[in-house]
Amino acid sequence: MASIVVAEDDTDIAELLATVLSNEGHSVRTASTGLDALALIADARPDLIILDHHMPGLSGLDVAARLRAEDPAGSTPVIMLSAAAPAAARGLVDVTISKPVRPKHLIEAARELLATRDAGEHASHDASTQLVDVGRLLAVSDYLTRPAQVAALDAFAEELTRLTGVPMAAITLVLNDSVVLAGSHGLPKWVREAGGVPVEWSPDTIVVSEDVPVLISDSSTSDDEYAGSPLFSISGIRSYASVPLNSAEGHVVGTLCVMDDEPGTCTEDTVQVLHSQRAPAVSLLSRAG
Known part of the structure; x- marks a missing residue:
């Protein structure tokens, strides 16, 4: 079981994501703004962070940039959810997933990133591979x-x-x-x-x-x-x-x-x-x- 923080300002989507991940055996806490997400991440020290890009106050990209500034090695994997991935996210998050989110896609991405983290490896996505x-x-x-x-x-x-x-x-x-x-x-x-x-x-x-x-x-x-x-x-x-x-x-x-x-x-x-x-x-x- 992993500890996961989900930052999503749409309460229905946040509840759906929390349910999907909880059904996989994970402990999930949610935040509705970028600032709340940063506070929750500092308190919970999660194994995985999932950020919606568009949130009031700080965007998901802003949150990811702050997290990367605090942890340049990116030891905690980050997934970004967005209808269209901001190009700048490429160097700040591990995976981008298009909205509307397919639960199976999210589960598979979370499983892969958590397995990589548990193995002590740094997850990185080399564009040249694809x-x-x-x-x-x-x-x-x-x-x-x-x-x-x-x-x-x-x-x-x-x-x-x-x-x-x-x-x-x-x-x-x-x-x-x-x-x-x-x-x-x-x-x-x-x-x-x-x-x-x-x-x-x-x-x-x-x-x-x-x-x-x-x-x-x-x-x-x-x-x-x-x-x-x-x-x-x-x-x-x-x-x-x-x-x-x-x-x-x-x-x-x-x-x-x-x-x-x-x-x-x-x-x-x-x-x-x-x-x-x-x-x-x-x-x-x-x-x-």
Whole structure:
């Protein structure tokens, strides 16, 4: 049995998470704000911490940053729950889980992190592991070798900009070293002419490695890792949202993403619109010419 602190401001969700984890034999205490979570964590010294990102006062990201400042080694594993994972969370938490939360997913993540902690190992998630997964790369290669649907995919990207109200959009396929444009609208000319960007320049690395959406409201203030990359620094991208595209076998083969050079354009509503377009995007990628 483990001691777990759950920080979640929605009482119904907090009760659900507590019940699910208690049924697994864990002792669970809950907090409804970031400040309450910090006080409870200091008192309970839990084996695992679960943080909702959006909470009154201090956000889950703020709480995670304070915990990491106090414990740089990250000896207590942290799970973050969010409709769209903030890119900055990557260096502060062990696992991000998309909301709405699937109980089975949460239980499996908790079990893995607790087992790693009990073994005295530090849980870390290396994005490159998923990027070079052979099964995933074969699935991406299958899409890349199909007859091109460039015009249709470009039209789909243009429709994404209309649906989201964000001026730039792309459908990508992600290899181990590059993010390839399958279709796009409004992107900078140099990105279109290159056909994509290196993986280290794009937050899509997080989307693929963790199978979660990513939301950057303002790269100049919320995301140090990508603010200096050419995609952001040269093109002036400030706001970014991306969701995973999964093959029929479940591999994350690419993304739907939108971006803007104005901050604050991409929101959680943007992420929800992108989610609604995943199935038609995969269908279009799969269509033989």
